[in-house]
Amino acid sequence: MSGLVVVGVDGAESSLAAVEEAAREARARGAGLRIVHAFVWPAMHVPTGPSPLGPPEGGIRTMVDRLTAEAVERARATAPDVGVRHAVVTGEPLTVLEAQSREAELVVVGSRGTGGFVGLLVGSTAVHLAAHGRCPVLVVREPARADGPVVVGVDGSAAGRRAVDFAFAEAELRKVPLVALHAWTTWNAPLPAPQDASEPYANPPGALAGEEERLLSEALAGFRERYPGVVVDHKVVHGGVREALIEASRSAQLVVVAARGRGGFTGLLLGSVSQALLHHAHCPVAIVRGGE
Template sequence: MIDHMVVGVDGSEPAAVAARWAAREAAWWHTSLTVLTVSGVDGPSVGGAEWRAAKEALALEVARTTRDELAVAEPGVSITTEASGAGVEAALRQASQSALLLVLGPPTGTLSGLLAGSPDADLIARAGCPVAIVRGSGATRVDGPVIVGVDGSPTSDAAIGWAFEEASRRHTRLVALHAWQDSCSGRPFGESRATPLIDVGEAEERALAQRLAGRRERFPDVDVELVVERDRPSDRLIEYGKDAAVVIVGSRGRGGFTGMVLGSTTHALLHHADCPVLVVSRERNGQTSTGEER
């Protein structure tokens, strides 16, 4: 049953910040939280039995210490621990299959440091649930709006659904941001004189309002601000993220190259946003972004 959140910890301060964020999130969603540590490695096993036993004991101690600290901060949340003997990526992917949300620390450029290292793009894109990367000064921010990036893609629509529920549970406003760009010529639709002169910005605003219409009816308590700007999506989302509680995006947008597991906007946010970034690749009802059953 998908009714709990999972946070990966390794004893580092970034992971501890992520754990505290996850506990608050679990409180808002009225769900339980599992504190996950890993003692195994991805790839061939290294070290002897004594070395592995020591790592397992350390991992379990880290999980228990984190649990005890979170229980004080969020006494209303049921918190359990799990120490996996699998490798980092395998453990996280397995945990995501039965979780409502997987929470990790920020990228630092390596996966060798247990769970606080750089989140693998393939893991984030193919996880069985949304993945939150807790980063930036906004990691400790309890107020501020929820920002959702909207581009019309299936994963963007899934992100919209999560964003409305997130804003409703946090009792905060939602900013739906759609950034668009003309062709490289700097004029709408390039230089073709045969193209009718229309207000592209107005058309984009109407399209954005239509995207959100059904969700606004379901969440009348959410104050929604629609923002349409002519700029690179990543630049605008990073800018809005400076004051946000969380930025929510789909794993891939409409553009990009075949074979990319994460869109360029999502990738930029994971490394440069000043607040937690929540990446959604499927609807909460258990369907993938293409409508196939998981």
């Protein structure tokens, strides 16, 4: 067995959906699966075992054992041939899962856990891991469509190459087509060099669109040779990046984006596009950090 997929669980239904997705990922990769629950010791020295006044099956530790056993059972039912291990680790979920990401090839989490505020669309653990994880992070927002393609957002940035590579690998593992989507507007597209030097701001009709087509082709160069079995659909959209990817997620089984692309502020660890997808995508989202 080579490789490791880690999934964080906390008893929420979204974390059990994440367990199923993680089990499928581990099976496709020929990797092991580690189910991790981060356990925070209660304040005021509350005992973790059953209360003397309560039922013998009560207590925090019994609850933790029960939820991890349920997660293990769900994983084995989804992928019986995958080696499953589980661990209860003392610490805050954000810290524990970030540490786990150092030795994993993929970390999977649900979009929202048992904590936080009801009105939030995505939990703090998912957002934190997407920004700080040391490996790709897959956030399960809604169940994946078995018949959908993998969609990858391409912006031509150096940071985005890892996301493109990950998306090709996912499409190959899942044996589905890859939709390489590049969205542009007149505000974010670099101006092509003018054909007539005497008119530096004049370009023939369609010049911007042609440059964006070329950008997408160049961003995918080399990946087709590395993944010859993946069918790729080039898709150049004149419109907002976030809107285009969210719309594409309606028919996708996975959307892949870089944590940060060519826009935004350098100091930000998570860009506006990846954050928008974490909150609004209609399928699981994989966030891939660059080489920083």
